[in-house]
Amino acid sequence: MHRFANPARFTRIADRVLPFVAVATAAALGVGFYMALFVAPPDYQQGESVRIMYVHVPSAWMAMFIYVAIAVASAVALIWRHPLADLAAKASSPIGAGFAFLTLVTGSLWGRPMWGTWWEWDGRLTSMLILFFLYLGHMALMHAFDDQQRGYRAAAILALVGVINIPIIKFSVDWWATLHQPASVFRLDGPTIHPSMLWPLLITAVGFKLYYVTVVLLRIKSELIAARLRALDLARLKAS
Amino acid sequence: MKGLVIVIGRDLRLALRQSADAWLAVLFFVLTATLFPFGVGPEAATLRQIAPGVIWVVALLAVLLSLERLFLADFEDGSLEQLLLSPLPLEVAVLGKVAAHWLTTGLPLIAAAPLLALLFHMEPAGLLTLLLAMLLGTPVLSLIGAVGAALTLGARRGGVLIPLLVLPLYIPPLIFGVGATESALSGLSARPDLLLLGALLLVMLLVAPLAAAAALRQALE
Amino acid sequence: MTLFEGRNLDCRRGGRDVFAGLSFELPAGGALLLTGANGSGKSSLLRMLAGLLRPAGGAILWDGQPVGEDPGAHAARLHYLGHLDAVKPVLSVRENLRFWASLREGAEGQGAEGDGATAEDAGGGEAVPDDSVLGESGRLEAALDHFALGDLADVAGRLLSAGQRRRLALARLLAQPAALWLLDEPSVGLDHASVGRLAAAIAGHRARGGSVIVATHTALDLPDALPLSLDALAPPPLPEMIW
Numbered sequence: 001m002h003r004f005a006n007p008a009r010f011t012r013i014a015d016r017v018l019p020f021v022a023v024a025t026a027a028a029l030g031v032g033f034y035m036a037l038f039v040a041p042p043d044y045q046q047g048e049s050v051r052i053m054y055v056h057v058p059s060a061w062m063a064m065f066i067y068v069a070i071a072v073a074s075a076v077a078l079i080w081r082h083p084l085a086d087l088a089a090k091a092s093s094p095i096g097a098g099f100a101f102l103t104l105v106t107g108s109l110w111g112r113p114m115w116g117t118w119w120e121w122d123g124r125l126t127s128m129l130i131l132f133f134l135y136l137g138h139m140a141l142m143h144a145f146d147d148q149q150r151g152y153r154a155a156a157i158l159a160l161v162g163v164i165n166i167p168i169i170k171f172s173v174d175w176w177a178t179l180h181q182p183a184s185v186f187r188l189d190g191p192t193i194h195p196s197m198l199w200p201l202l203i204t205a206v207g208f209k210l211y212y213v214t215v216v217l218l219r220i221k222s223e224l225i226a227a228r229l230r231a232l233d234l235a236r237l238k239a240s
Numbered sequence: 241m242k243g244l245v246i247v248i249g250r251d252l253r254l255a256l257r258q259s260a261d262a263w264l265a266v267l268f269f270v271l272t273a274t275l276f277p278f279g280v281g282p283e284a285a286t287l288r289q290i291a292p293g294v295i296w297v298v299a300l301l302a303v304l305l306s307l308e309r310l311f312l313a314d315f316e317d318g319s320l321e322q323l324l325l326s327p328l329p330l331e332v333a334v335l336g337k338v339a340a341h342w343l344t345t346g347l348p349l350i351a352a353a354p355l356l357a358l359l360f361h362m363e364p365a366g367l368l369t370l371l372l373a374m375l376l377g378t379p380v381l382s383l384i385g386a387v388g389a390a391l392t393l394g395a396r397r398g399g400v401l402i403p404l405l406v407l408p409l410y411i412p413p414l415i416f417g418v419g420a421t422e423s424a425l426s427g428l429s430a431r432p433d434l435l436l437l438g439a440l441l442l443v444m445l446l447v448a449p450l451a452a453a454a455a456l457r458q459a460l461e
Numbered sequence: 462m463t464l465f466e467g468r469n470l471d472c473r474r475g476g477r478d479v480f481a482g483l484s485f486e487l488p489a490g491g492a493l494l495l496t497g498a499n500g501s502g503k504s505s506l507l508r509m510l511a512g513l514l515r516p517a518g519g520a521i522l523w524d525g526q527p528v529g530e531d532p533g534a535h536a537a538r539l540h541y542l543g544h545l546d547a548v549k550p551v552l553s554v555r556e557n558l559r560f561w562a563s564l565r566e567g568a569e570g571q572g573a574e575g576d577g578a579t580a581e582d583a584g585g586g587e588a589v590p591d592d593s594v595l596g597e598s599g600r601l602e603a604a605l606d607h608f609a610l611g612d613l614a615d616v617a618g619r620l621l622s623a624g625q626r627r628r629l630a631l632a633r634l635l636a637q638p639a640a641l642w643l644l645d646e647p648s649v650g651l652d653h654a655s656v657g658r659l660a661a662a663i664a665g666h667r668a669r670g671g672s673v674i675v676a677t678h679t680a681l682d683l684p685d686a687l688p689l690s691l692d693a694l695a696p697p698p699l700p701e702m703i704w
Binding site for chain 2: 161
């Protein structure tokens with residue numbers, strides 16, 4: 001019965017991999033943030049507040065990356081009915097929502113000195129806000145059913161519909177934003193970004209990815225343990 | 241094709257015999273819109289400026305209100321499993337139900353839209369574009385809504401959940417719908433927005449029945 | 462000769478194994494009587510055989526072909542009667558029945574393949590083309606009459622009693638032919654005379670070469686039906702869930 005063999009193998013592999021990913025996460029984030037805070041130069045216009053970018057931009061990348069990852073996991077879960085794919089989607093959703101939220105908060109903080117307001121209906125921020133709502137819908141649907149399997153499958157279909165809609169939403173929001181206001185300030189200046197800014201950005205981005213891997217592995221593991229406890233409970237109920 | 245017509249005919253007949261449901265959406269549409277002058281003041285200039293946005297947002301909410309009953313009755317009385325077990329592909333049955341939903345919800349909203357345009361002092365120049373945009377946009381609302389309604393069947397808080405799932409996906413038709421109307425009002429071409437709405441309709445005609453049918457299948461497992 | 466077959470079927474609902482290793486063989490014209498305690502999975506098995514529920518393991522074969530390969534053809538060859546009657550309160554009895562019948566008739570193109578697979582299914586409309594137009598409405602009235610609904614034909618569904626609604630659901634079986642009937646507690650709410658009519662309908666169906674699988678707690682006259690008890694198939698209380 002592969003569905004029971006797999007979790008065992010997964011847990012074994014995860015236990016072996018987890019320490020390394022966790023250490024790598026800490027190292028990458030440590031180095032990345034150090035470089036972002038102390039090595040990278042301040043911006044000639046924005047001053048020190050440009051350092052928010054080193055959290056804001058990788059968070060935005062992660063928020064989008066994780067939604068795509070959920071969609072891939074959902075497709076695997078729907079086509080092959082692989083239980084680990086369901087768990088991966090369930091475990092990823094709150095992390096993605098967290099990164100989307102972090103993007104929104106850092107965007108607001110970063111924009112404050114320039115706009116003079118805590119929120120502007122900037123194209124990129126608005127798209128991120130909608131992505132955040134998509135994450136909330138995914139999480140709510142996942143937990144809306146008494147039968148967890150039902151929740152997995154409904155959320156998987158929603159994730160696939162969502163991933164088709166994300167480019168449409170992005171395009172329509174850009175379309176709308178250009179009508180109403182000038183281009184975004186959250187912009188890396190083309191391909192010629194200076195290495196002193198690029199390196200901290202890339203290293204924190206790698207750190208965020210590793211963080212995601214660590215937390216997803218941990219969350220899947222705890223889901224498996226919870227499932228095992230439920231199975232034991234049920235078995236005891238039947239035996240008595 | 242014949243199966244599609246049969247499903248549409250049956251749902252239309254059901255809707256007409258329970259016509260209170262269909263009236264409810266239109267009533268909500270008009271009533272909610274009349275709240276805005278109390279909120280923002282009755283100055284003609286202000287109302288004229290917000291007219292396209294208000295009409296679209298309120299139309300969208302009216303459609304949202306009607307979504308829960310799209311599959312719920314059939315789900316609860318066993319019709320849905322019979323529909324799934326009929327030789328008609330479930331995707332076609334979904335398309336039929338969505339078409340009937342649009343005919344009983346979207347179309348009445350379009351019919352009521354000129355009244356709101358009048359109440360909000362909208363320039364007559366924009367009216368035709370508004371109606372055209374609604375003709376393209378409201379089916380998109382029904383199609384996306386069908387996916388949300390199908391996904392939440394049997395959920396603990398189905399009715400509350402639908403807006404959370406559906407509203408973010410309603411933003412593109414809202415943007416293009418309002419965009420078309422505003423372009424026409426400011427003397428620009430509404431063509432790009434209308435074409436985008438049409439493209440969106442085509443995409444959703446393909447995606448939504450597939451996704452909704454998949455959702456219904458797993459709701460019946 | 463085996464027409465419909467289940468091999469080693471496993472059923473898993475809500476993280477719980479309901480039954481495992483269930484097998485059966487059903488010939489054309491045969492009947493299978495499902496028995497078992499509450500929760501033993503009779504309804505789940507019928508839903509599985511109808512194609513509503515995917516088995517966790519095993520295979521369901523029609524004429525040697527897995528039914529999952531063409532769910533549309535499988536749906537076309539069966540009638541499933543679940544706990545719910547699928548009766549619309551605002552439609553009359555005849556309208557209710559006509560909708561379901563016309564849906565099958567309307568999609569005969571897709572269904573023809575499935576019907577053709579069973580040579581015994583003499584009820585298939587396409588065998589006798591001139592019968593098909595007149596036959597549809599005639600068959601519908603005959604179905605209403607068989608379950609004594611003729612006088613109620615124009616009454617709205619919401620006015621029916623539970624037993625009358627059940628009879629209307631049963632009339633679907635006769636309004637359009639299908640090779641396989643899957644009946645989940647078909648006699649719930651029926652009076653004595655109606656149970657007799659149901660037995661007669663099943664007997665007629667089998668005489669025409671149709672097969673039937675019934676789950677029931679009440680006595681239903683099913684001559685030489687093969688019994689299938691699900692009680693023995695419950696998995697051990699402590700399965701290999703504990704990895």
